[in-house]
Amino acid sequence: MLDPIEVFGAPRTLARSEGEARHTANRVFSEIRMVEVGGQELRVGIRHRNTGAPPLVIFNGIGANLELLEPFVAALKGIEVVAFDVPGVGGSSAWQSGASG
Numbered sequence: 001m002l003d004p005i006e007v008f009g010a011p012r013t014l015a016r017s018e019g020e021a022r023h024t025a026n027r028v029f030s031e032i033r034m035v036e037v038g039g040q041e042l043r044v045g046i047r048h049r050n051t052g053a054p055p056l057v058i059f060n061g062i063g064a065n066l067e068l069l070e071p072f073v074a075a076l077k078g079i080e081v082v083a084f085d086v087p088g089v090g091g092s093s094a095w096q097s098g099a100s101g
Contacts, residue, residue, distance in 0.1 A: 028045075029047050029066070029070075029073070029083070030046055030047050030048040031045070031048075032045045032066065032091075034091065035084075039096055040092075040093065040096055042086075042092045042093075043065075043066065043084065043085040043090055044082065044083070044084045044085075045081075045083045045084070046081070046082050047073060047081040048080060049079060049080040051080060053079075053080070054080075055079075055080040055081060055082045057083070058081060058082075058083045059083060059084050059086050060083075060085075060089075061086075063086070063089050065089055065090030065091070066083055066084070066085055066090055069083050
């Protein structure tokens with residue numbers, strides 16, 4: 001099984017201008033932030049849970065953003081979830097041809 005950290009490198013939170021919040025949250029996700037993965041900027045929503053189990057990673061394959069995943073994530077009671085906007089959708093930047101992966 002491939003380790004995403006080995007393939008793409010460790011994700012890092014992107015710096016924002018002073019007037020802009022680095023992290024936000026909404027009614028479903030504990031936090032929403034921009035993360036750079038392999039040279040690609042992605043908007044990531046995280047719902048924290050202290051279950052000790054690995055988080056469920058999801059994305060919307062039909063080109064929809066995090067907000068359309070909210071009812072699905074809300075139905076996953078007690079499960080930690082990491083969701084992201086695929087490149088070019090929602091808050092994620094368009095696919096970068098030079099991005100690794």
